[in-house]
Amino acid sequence: YTQNDYIGKTGIEYVFEEYLKGEDGVKQIDMAVDGTSTGEYITKEAIAGSDVVLTIDANLQAVAEEALKNNIEKIRNGSFAESYDAKSGAVVVTNVKTGEILALVSYPDFEPELFITGISNEKWAEYSENEALFNRAVQGAYAPGSIFKMITGIAGLETGAITKDEKIHTEGIYQRWHKPHCWIWDDYRMTHGNINVSEAIKHSCNCFFYEVGYRMGIDALERYARYFGLGEKTGIELPLETSGTLASKTLYEERGLDWQAGITLSAAIGQAENNFSPIQMAKYISMLTNKGKNIDISIVKTIIRPDGTEVEQDEIDSFVNNKLNIEQSNIEDIQINEENLKAILEGMRTVTTEEGGTAYSMFKGFDIEVGGKTGSTENPNSYVNAWFAGFAPFDEPEISVVVFVENGGHGSYTAEVARDIMEEYFFANTNEIEENINAIPETETLR
Numbered sequence: 001y002t003q004n005d006y007i008g009k010t011g012i013e014y015v016f017e018e019y020l021k022g023e024d025g026v027k028q029i030d031m032a033v034d035g036t037s038t039g040e041y042i043t044k045e046a047i048a049g050s051d052v053v054l055t056i057d058a059n060l061q062a063v064a065e066e067a068l069k070n071n072i073e074k075i076r077n078g079s080f081a082e083s084y085d086a087k088s089g090a091v092v093v094t095n096v097k098t099g100e101i102l103a104l105v106s107y108p109d110f111e112p113e114l115f116i117t118g119i120s121n122e123k124w125a126e127y128s129e130n131e132a133l134f135n136r137a138v139q140g141a142y143a144p145g146s147i148f149k150m151i152t153g154i155a156g157l158e159t160g161a162i163t164k165d166e167k168i169h170t171e172g173i174y175q176r177w178h179k180p181h182c183w184i185w186d187d188y189r190m191t192h193g194n195i196n197v198s199e200a201i202k203h204s205c206n207c208f209f210y211e212v213g214y215r216m217g218i219d220a221l222e223r224y225a226r227y228f229g230l231g232e233k234t235g236i237e238l239p240l241e242t243s244g245t246l247a248s249k250t251l252y253e254e255r256g257l258d259w260q261a262g263i264t265l266s267a268a269i270g271q272a273e274n275n276f277s278p279i280q281m282a283k284y285i286s287m288l289t290n291k292g293k294n295i296d297i298s299i300v301k302t303i304i305r306p307d308g309t310e311v312e313q314d315e316i317d318s319f320v321n322n323k324l325n326i327e328q329s330n331i332e333d334i335q336i337n338e339e340n341l342k343a344i345l346e347g348m349r350t351v352t353t354e355e356g357g358t359a360y361s362m363f364k365g366f367d368i369e370v371g372g373k374t375g376s377t378e379n380p381n382s383y384v385n386a387w388f389a390g391f392a393p394f395d396e397p398e399i400s401v402v403v404f405v406e407n408g409g410h411g412s413y414t415a416e417v418a419r420d421i422m423e424e425y426f427f428a429n430t431n432e433i434e435e436n437i438n439a440i441p442e443t444e445t446l447r
Contacts, residue, residue: 011135011238012052012299013112015323019303019311022049048306055100055301057093060424064091064103067420068403072107074416075386075408084384084409087130090137092282092402093421096391099286099295101236102399103421104279106136138236141244141275142404145377146204146411147389148225148270150288150344152212153197155224157340161215164343167194170207176214177262182206201347201373202357206269213268218259221267222248227334228284230276234297235329237320244280247272271377282402285389288345289371289397292336348373349394352415359388362415368426369394372418374411383407388415392422399425 013020025046030039068091075086093103110132114123127133134140156162170192172185182205184190192205200208213221225231231246245251247267249259266272279297286295300320303311320326348371350356352363358374372390379385386408391400401418408414 011138011240012054014239015237015320016052016300016303018319019050019052022306023047050306050311051304053301053304055095055102055299056104057102057425059428060093060421061103061105063424063428064093064105064417064421065107065109067091067417068105068107068405071403071414071417072405072408075405075413080410080413082409084407086386086405086407086409088136089403089405089408089414090135090140090278091404091417091421092137092278093425094282094286094295094297094400094402096286096289096295096397096400099283099297100301101279101282101297101299102425104137104299106134106138108132135238135240136404136406137278138238139240139242139277140404141242141277142385142406143274143377143379144270144276144281145375145385145387146270147281147373147375147387148230148274149201149204149209149268150348150373151225151228151230151284152209152221152268153201153344153347154288154292154336154340155220156212156216157197157343158224158334158337159216159220161220162197162212164198164340165196167196168200168208168211169194170205170211172207174207174210174265176210177265180206180210180265196343198343198347198350201344202350202354204358204374209268210265213264218247218249218264218267221264222246222250223332224334226331228287229280229294229331230274230284232280232329232331233326234279234283235320235326236279236297237300237324239324241279241324242277244276245273246276247274270375278402278404281387281389281404282400285391285400285402288341288348289391289400291338292334292341294331294333345371345394348390352390359390359412359415362412362419366419366422368392368422370418370422371397372415374415376409376411384409386411386414388412388418390415390418390422392426 026044028043032038068089072086075084089107091105108130110127172182172191174180192203225246233241233243252259263272283297352359352370352372359372363370370390370392371394375387377385386405388403388411391397401421403414403417405414
């Protein structure tokens, strides 16, 4: 199936149409020769479709949409230190305990109701130009850059390539192979000095993670990246999900290429052929906060039949897998050492709570302690894409937030979106909204 198969529908409508549709009824109207009605009666009762209940929090979704839109406009207008021609992005908010999606945003978006009676040429041209029908959160694959570094840190700790307290001397220019640089050297001709893994995450030190990648090798990095769901579809109940690409020997073998040792350095900082969707990154961050345990990502809470009974979860899973051609993953189950996880998460805490952290300025004074990581990646179009991945509260995580902005310039800029979303989730006083989710059967009239 392709994008054209469901143009004008939301992804949920496309996937669950068999459940949603129901059956039309028929009302017969008898008429005299002069056109007056002589009687009417139902010849076939209408059967309502089932209700597909989503995990989306309507208030949080609205805030996420507005926050991303405003952030992109601020980046474009130079409201931060530098101006970038940002025009699009995505946000994923996840319940880290259940994997339920609380908000899912792709910007620019489209109005599906315009397709009901026929969309105008002008609107179609607009949607085509800005790729509004392309779901960047699920279908787009982008280099993760520095928000990948927690994977490298975990892999290094678990394989014994480093220890959580070990200090590695960083010089700003890594002295092996093609001698890549750290960002702090390029920007300020400075180094991060002697740092451990938590400090390397706080300062986003490239040279530290180059060394970790060198010590453990690409095979170990691939093993742990796959465990956290990277390079694999999450199985979310939406069409055209990308699996992304994971920089690895496996990928090179599939392409008939030889792996070069120097590529390991780029892969270790989330570059090379590493390209993942925001929804994949949301799963990975949720797993980090969930003691490394696997998380099943979902946007469907349940399906309620017209008689009020719920469809069994196994039936829903089987239906979605068949509809979307999703194959069950055989990823190795890895037990992550809790002390190693704590060292990685501590680094994420200092990103937002301590001076020198790459998102400290955005979360300074925030009432809840947040774990986070910023990322900025150059792509072949000379754009600098921006990421922020975070979770809160730090001690007892409830939600994760992943923000991506194409040509957003700096990951620290996009952290503003996550802050606004967390403020809504934890502090907003919202009125209860009662939603009527009862399906209404339709009756076809015959004359």
